[in-house]
Amino acid sequence: MIIAALKSNISSDNRSPIHIETINTLLNLDIEIWFEEGIGDGINVSDKVFADTGLKKHTRDECLENGDLIITNQALIRDEVNQVKSNSTILGMVNPFNNQELINLCSKSKINLVSMEFIPRITRAQKMDVLSSQANLAGYVAVIESAKHLSTALPMMMTAAGTLKPAKVFVIGVGVAGLQAIATAKRLGARVEAFDTRDVVEEQVNSLGAKFVKIDLGETGETDQGYAKELTEEQINKQKELQTKVCERSDIVITTAQLFGRPAPLLIDNKTIDLMKPGSVIFDMAVETGGNVEGSEVDKVIDRNGIKIIGISNLASKVSSHASLALSNNYNNWISDFYNKESATINFDFEDEIIQSSVLVFDGKITNERFK
Numbered sequence: 001m002i003i004a005a006l007k008s009n010i011s012s013d014n015r016s017p018i019h020i021e022t023i024n025t026l027l028n029l030d031i032e033i034w035f036e037e038g039i040g041d042g043i044n045v046s047d048k049v050f051a052d053t054g055l056k057k058h059t060r061d062e063c064l065e066n067g068d069l070i071i072t073n074q075a076l077i078r079d080e081v082n083q084v085k086s087n088s089t090i091l092g093m094v095n096p097f098n099n100q101e102l103i104n105l106c107s108k109s110k111i112n113l114v115s116m117e118f119i120p121r122i123t124r125a126q127k128m129d130v131l132s133s134q135a136n137l138a139g140y141v142a143v144i145e146s147a148k149h150l151s152t153a154l155p156m157m158m159t160a161a162g163t164l165k166p167a168k169v170f171v172i173g174v175g176v177a178g179l180q181a182i183a184t185a186k187r188l189g190a191r192v193e194a195f196d197t198r199d200v201v202e203e204q205v206n207s208l209g210a211k212f213v214k215i216d217l218g219e220t221g222e223t224d225q226g227y228a229k230e231l232t233e234e235q236i237n238k239q240k241e242l243q244t245k246v247c248e249r250s251d252i253v254i255t256t257a258q259l260f261g262r263p264a265p266l267l268i269d270n271k272t273i274d275l276m277k278p279g280s281v282i283f284d285m286a287v288e289t290g291g292n293v294e295g296s297e298v299d300k301v302i303d304r305n306g307i308k309i310i311g312i313s314n315l316a317s318k319v320s321s322h323a324s325l326a327l328s329n330n331y332n333n334w335i336s337d338f339y340n341k342e343s344a345t346i347n348f349d350f351e352d353e354i355i356q357s358s359v360l361v362f363d364g365k366i367t368n369e370r371f372k
Helices: 047-052 060-066 100-109 123-128 130-149 176-187 199-207 233-248 315-338 353-358
Strands: 002-005 032-036 056-058 069-072 089-092 112-115 157-159 162-164 168-172 191-195 252-255 281-284 300-304 307-311 359-362
Touching: 002 060, 032 060, 047 056, 056 060, 089 315, 100 112, 100 359, 123 315, 123 353, 130 176, 130 252, 130 281, 130 307, 130 315, 168 176, 168 233, 176 191, 176 199, 176 252, 191 233, 315 353, 353 359
Parallel strands: 002 032, 002 069, 032 056, 069 089, 089 112, 168 191, 168 252, 252 281, 281 307
Antiparallel strands: 112 359, 157 162, 300 307
16 A cells, blocks of 8 residues: 655645654554655655655655555645546545535545545544644634734733733634634733633633633534534624624734634624724634635735734644644544554445544545535
8 A cells, every 4th residue: 555645735835744753653554655755845854854764755646646545735636636546545634615526526536535624523533633733723823923913012021111011812712723822822921811602611711811701692502513603693793793892902803713614704894993903913813714804815914094904824834844743643543543454455434433524435425415
């Protein structure tokens, strides 16, 4: 069996699906591992370093044509799928809700397709959860990038020249990314407030030393996968109205609200932005899925009357080495759990909850009802 790891094909993504510190997990399975030349450029690891560990360098075309298991950080395009041999497997982050063509092509060509975005949120699968591992780092980056654009320091400083007040940070959405944003802002000395539609996260917010903002939206909750449920239009309007008061007094506002498989809800409109003080920063972590902030644009900093609105794609890629280490571990754990060493094949046991959830195409059939 040949595992072929592909280099990211998006210029803003410096992550690698393999990492020099985690590669032994796969090597210990006695699997032949190929990698696309230049795969470690974004994490400062040369091809020679990978080759010295026993991996084999090849071109992208060679990896596509010969890989039995292809690891990728992005969905393959049509011409690339056509190069992949039948009965092989594509494993990675394939953005399935926006890539129905990829799913159909894999089905037609009898290529198995595994979406790491569909790893179930169960205890056993936490080690494979790419969304959580990358969101955690994204939350950290959001605070660091926001601080760069703020004209004040984050911590309180008592100096002979006077006392400098701490920055006020408001985090909207307390999932994995939000919790890390809260923790990072607190470590940097900011005064932090946070809001989420799920009251159950109040204790987590308080444990990090932040203040939970209570907004009574009526009945809310979370899905069985731990995501916040979609709000009604009336609830969203009420949330906007009440959180506006917090935004007004905040120096940094970070929005993290995303809905799995659907556009992100608009939480901060121009009316709210115009009430904020000049010099404030709004960081829209959901900019790639439609945005939580009116006027935010992917990979741009928009200045609206002195308030900076920031939208950055591939946030975890800003700390590409750690992101790659976490990501490669996620992939490695999936492979290790389902690789049969005796037959040198992946065991696609559809009685297993992780296989049921993450495998979108198997043996020419689309197995997930959402994409049929």
